[in-house]
């Protein structure tokens with residue numbers, strides 16, 4: 001054991017530049033993997049908040065609705081008529097009602113909590129509209145349902161949220177694909193760097209390894225220094241990438257974006273933890289996998 | 302202790318077998334010379350005993366076990382029972398004499414206290430008392446080979462394999478190394494030594510197995526190197 005640990009320091013120092021190259025590549029690729037995960041979760045959260053990308057929302061009239069078309073709150077006869085039209089429309093795949101209360105609760109997550117507090121809160125459930133969320137069979141065919149519903153009594157407005165949401169969502173998807181795509185290249189680069197590091201290390205220690213094999217050291221014992229080095233570089237890489245992601249989330253999302261763009265539910269600590277877990281798995285796999293395969297090859301017992 | 306049954310070894314990519322139907326039996330405690338011209342298959346035979354190579358056909362038994370069939374993870378255990386020395390000593394230049402010997406125990410997990418106890422005794426046995434702190438490069442060839450023998454024997458193996466151990470040494474030093482191997486053999490260790498050093502074989506009058514192109518052409522209980530010389 002003493003031999004193994006004294007070798008860890010020695011091995012790291014001997015191959016310092018290679019290990020630094022591995023750590024840096026790993027750092028950047030894991031940071032990108034993490035960023036891709038976070039962007040994906042952000043896009044998912046936004047998509048969920050705004051309804052499915054394919055959804056159309058029909059808002060129903062509320063009490064004192066400022067929209068001229070409305071003559072007071074929607075009544076049950078109107079609702080039944082609207083339901084019938086939606087149900088029978090061939091463009092509609094499915095639909096569901098969202099109550100004023102649900103709309104109110106969703107809003108609480110988005111807006112300043114002060115708006116909901118106090119004896120006379122600025123916003124109450126009555127300020128929100130009941131709505132029908134319609135999922136289309138084909139995202140390109142929405143003209144029929146939009147015009148059919150818009151003409152009905154009790155409908156305040158119809159919103160095709162894709163007009164607003166789509167550019168933002170596709171922007172996020174592009175970022176997600178780009179970061180993960182670049183991450184894949186860098187992960188491959190990291191794998192090759194690890195392989196090269198091991199080849200050099202095995203070569204530098206070939207005499208020692210030959211004698212260990214000769215006197216009957218176990219395969220695990222011989223490859224342990226390599227595995228520890230791999231684990232060490234992985235831990236450093238994961239720590240650096242995790243730190244970069246945390247910093248990015250703190251200064252980017254927490255301090256800036258949240259202030260500017262308040263209507264999206266922003267990713268938080270649990271999303272960061274998910275990204276951290278993923279890179280904490282990917283990192284060691286990237287360094288340990290080639291190490292295991294190559295030590296078997298170079299150190300075959 | 303070591304038993305070959307119709308062993309054939311053909312290296313990949315070569316047509317002529319390095320060993321071609323070898324059957325020999327070495328008893329526990331024997332001292333055996335393996336002789337023959339360069340390329341006759343001596344080193345290959347030793348490599349098979351160590352499971353550095355596998356026989357293409359036939360069986361190799363070490364201590365009653367058929368080692369061709371041995372699972373890979375059991376090979377280290379086999380090698381712990383076999384000490385090996387080579388013509389080129391194979392010492393680690395960055396370690397002292399004592400560290401070189403201790404290394405063989407460290408890497409098989411021997412406790413430090415045990416290592417501290419055993420290493421000086423083994424150095425005494427091979428005639429290197431007081432040289433434990435020297436570096437290998439400060440020693441003569443004969444002394445370096447003694448270090449290698451100490452390393453091979455420190456674990457008290459059942460078998461000692463020596464592949465041309467005197468190949469780099471002058472005759473006087475070679476004779477000393479032979480006395481040391483004989484002494485180790487005297488402790489009950491089976492010794493198999495590959496060599497083409499006529500003088501030594503003739504002098505020692507031990508069992509001689511001669512290989513020629515991978516075949517056993519002679520197996521004499523107390524032989525000389527060869528008739529043709």
Ligand SMILES: Nc1ncnc2c1ncn2[C@@H]1O[C@H](COP(=O)(O)OP(=O)(O)O)[C@@H](O)[C@H]1O
Pocket residue numbers: 312313315318319337338339340341342343344345346
């Ligand atoms: N690793 C190897 N690969 C291919 N051929 C080998 C290898 N080792 C030895 N040989 C061949 O096997 C034959 C026997 O070699 P070896 O056992 O080293 O003989 P010796 O030790 O008696 O000189 C030779 O023809 C040699 O070229």
Ligand SMILES: [Mg+2]
Pocket residue numbers: 343344345464
């Ligand atoms: Mg040879």
